[in-house]
Amino acid sequence: MKESSLIIKYNKSNPTSKVPLLGEDVFRKKVLEMTRGGGRVNSFFSAENDNEDLVLYLIISYDARGETHALSMKVENKAFKSLTNEDTQFHLFEREIYEQSGIRPLGHPWLKPVRFPGGNAGEMDFFKIEGREIHEVAVGPIHAGIIEPGHFRFQCHGETVYHLETSHGYQHRGIEKKLTGGPYRDTVYKMGVIAGDSTVAHSTAYAQIMEAFTRTAIPARAQAVRAIALELERCANHIGDIGALSGDIGYLSTSAYCGRIRGDFLNMSALLCGNRFSRGLVLPGGVGADIDDDIREQLAARLEAGKKDFLSAASLLWETPSVLARFDSTGIISAESAERIKMVGPAARACGIERDVRRDHPSGYYHLSYIPVSTSEMGDVSSRAYVRWLEVQESIKFIEKLLAELPVGDSGRETGTNLKPDSITVSLIEGWRGELCHTALTDGTGRFRRYKIVDPSFHNWLGLALAMRGGQISDFPVCNKSFNLSYCGFDL
Amino acid sequence: MIKVLRARIFQKYRTIKFPKTVPQLPERYLGIPKINQDECKHDCAECIEVCPVGAISKISGIIDLDLGKCIFCGKCSGACSGDAIVFSKDYRMAVTDRSSLCISEKIVLRRAETLNKEMLRIFKRSLRLRQVSAGGCNACEADVNVLGTVGWDLDRFGIKFVASPRHADGLLVTGSVTKNMRKALLKAYEAVPEPKIVIAVGSCALSGGLFISHDETGNGVDTIIPVDLYIPGCPPHPLTILDGLLRILGRC
Incomplete structure (x- = not known):
């Protein structure tokens, strides 16, 4: 019997024709069978084929088995029966499909805009709770701090939040659309600014796509440099978040120290490549800067100092009752809800869900070296802070190990842009916010027919909304920071 | 409590002495x-x-x-x-005139000039800014934010970021100005009382940067509101941003 899905392997591309193209009924049956069997949707999007027929592609993973599958469906009459009512994880993907291609998911519970292309962000009907004593709080797009724009709409009774709806699109730059027809000379740099705090993660995902399409093998040394850079990125952001969380509850010691220590970790990235956000470090085919002996020594020394500073600064949190009183039981999301909406990253791991691309779908150096998955149980602000605390320590250990065993070799060569035509490949990376998924389809001439990006924030914004339910509106800043999701990564 | 004190001693005094001494830039840093x-x-x-x-x-x-x-x-x-x-x-590449950023062998970059006398009188010792991200990728925002940490301690220069444009003397804008942020940026600008200044940070805010000619964004802040200080980079190093801010205040 013909397989109804295609297994996609890391660093391999497949002819697009090998992705089973199913009719709607078979596709629906198969997809729901897969999701009931533990399948998690990584990406679900529309693309056009050569005859300008619309096709829906689904990328779905079984984390426990480390498998990623692709299947597709031919769209008839620009509509299909929505899957959202059967499985919540489809809800946002279907809204996105409708916005990007006009394909209507029939029976979708509330088909709202996702990114408002064209400039009318925020113009939509928000969920409203009726009642004389209910009041509505609108926040944003411009927020109080130095932070990206987004709109939040709370339905409250007194201090209690009954519902939070997030509305985005303010950061929409139309990146995906401009990638079509590429790769262009600016593509790799655009990847670096999808979410500017996740430059290494997105650039690595893109590099792996290019390497799969050009069948390029990467020297182990270049892979090690990428892994070091990715973990440095994770450390810097997690440390910054721990500091900011402390700031949000008025515990200024940790806040002041971690703000500075974060900078030290950004400077370690700058030591590698000259840029604090690792711009231009990860390139298709390898890395733009090597770690020579001098840098290796300096990095090891700075890492050691950074580790001591961090442990001293952040361990205060767990010994200060007033901190724990504010963190504990604030912004709880149950493991059940997190699993239902398929949250990713530290936010999911803080609910006890062991989900980590580095372990489940390893690529690059993570094939060779294992990094333990850090989890916590309660799903509250405390757990999300604690997972970060654990992860920083694991990442530092990992970098130390890599620096000690840095493989000999070079930093690789550029892949060029001669991509395999009519092919598909998928790249999964565990960024510091969680899984990011890049899927690319090439056309007959080896140019991108479709390049689809899913940032971890795409999976997790609903998690923040659910975590606020029943909580106090004054807890929103600390809850928001405990997720610290990307606005531009979501808005692309 | 003893642990808090011990940590305080361990973390030392870390504020840099800039502008008196300039911290070392990374070996691989690319400046002008x-x-x-x-x-x-x-x-x-x-x-x-x-x-x-x-x-x-x-x-x-x-x-x-x-x-x-x-x-x-x-x-x-x-x-x-x-x-x-x-x-x-x-790293000193902030300018007050956009055209000064177009350099050749003969034409070298003309660094930012101090504000006019009246503006200087008002802002020199106290400048309150409202930050607006309008399509920024969170890197420029992060390196603006870093100026507020103890390492840089922006407050010692009397510069502070505030929550409302009505409390501000000016805007610091990042991002190429997406179509979806255009209205919000204009509203924030109008809410800042006169006299006001606008600072554009990062190549997106200066020209559209990597998003030049994208359908969904504009080509920088000065296509919408007048800009008084341009700080280039992707993102600019915090030193570049601080140098620019101090330069217009005549403190650098």
Whole structure:
């Protein structure tokens, strides 16, 4: 019997024709069978084929088995029966499909805009709770701090939040659309600014796509440099978040120290490549800067100092009752809800869900070296802070190990842009916010027919909304920071 | 409590002495490029072809580099068979006149000038800014934010970020100004009382940067509101931002 899905392997591309193209009924049956069997949707999007027929592609993973599958469906009459009512994880993907291609998911519970292309962000009907004593709080797009724009709409009774709806699109730059027809000379740099705090993660995902399409093998040394850079990125952001969380509850010691220590970790990235956000470090085919002996020594020394500073600064949190009183039981999301909406990253791991691309779908150096998955149980602000605390320590250990065993070799060569035509490949990376998924389809001439990006924030914004339910509106800043999701990564 | 005190002693005093002393920049940091016209082959266009943002042009053989577009990737320098474009470690590149960012061998960057006398009288010792991200990728925002940490301690210069544009003396804008943020940016600008200043940070805010000609964004802040200080980079190093801020206040 013909397989109804295609297994996609890391660093391999497949002819697009090998992705089973199913009719709607078979596709629906198969997809729901897969999701009931533990399948998690990584990406679900529309693309056009050569005859300008619309096709829906689904990328779905079984984390426990480390498998990623692709299947597709031919769209008839620009509509299909929505899957959202059967499985919540489809809800946002279907809204996105409708916005990007006009394909209507029939029976979708509330088909709202996702990114408002064209400039009318925020113009939509928000969920409203009726009642004389209910009041509505609108926040944003411009927020109080130095932070990206987004709109939040709370339905409250007194201090209690009954519902939070997030509305985005303010950061929409139309990146995906401009990638079509590429790769262009600016593509790799655009990847670096999808979410500017996740430059290494997105650039690595893109590099792996290019390497799969050009069948390029990467020297182990270049892979090690990428892994070091990715973990440095994770450390810097997690440390910054721990500091900011402390700031949000008025515990200024940790806040002041971690703000500075974060900078030290950004400077370690700058030591590698000259840029604090690792711009231009990860390139298709390898890395733009090597770690020579001098840098290796300096990095090891700075890492050691950074580790001591961090442990001293952040361990205060767990010994200060007033901190724990504010963190504990604030912004709880149950493991059940997190699993239902398929949250990713530290936010999911803080609910006890062991989900980590580095372990489940390893690529690059993570094939060779294992990094333990850090989890916590309660799903509250405390757990999300604690997972970060654990992860920083694991990442530092990992970098130390890599620096000690840095493989000999070079930093690789550029892949060029001669991509395999009519092919598909998928790249999964565990960024510091969680899984990011890049899927690319090439056309007959080896140019991108479709390049689809899913940032971890795409999976997790609903998690923040659910975590606020029943909580106090004054807890929103600390809850928001405990997720610290990307606005531009979501808005692309 | 004893642990808190112990941590305080362990973390030491870490505020940098800038502008008195300048902290060391990373070895591989790329600052203002220097153009050596003699090294440039007349019929060669390698640097122009590799530039991801179209920042380089050659007009009758003379290289012209627009630092308002430049993302400091260094590709041009690597592509050149000679040393026609060499990046220095000079971080002082904020300007008050956008055209000063277009440099060639003969035309060097003219650094930001201090505000006029009246503005200086009002803002020199107390400048309150409202930050607006309008399509920024969170890197410029992060390196603006870092100025508030103890390492930089922006408050010691009397500069502070505030929550409302009505409390502010000016805006610091990042991002190319997406269509979806245009209205919000204009509203924030109008809410700032006169006299006010606008500071654009990062190549997106200066020219559209990597998003030039995207349907969903504009090409920088000064296409919408007047800009008084341009700070280039992708993102600019915090030193570049601080240098720019102090320069217009005549404190650097």
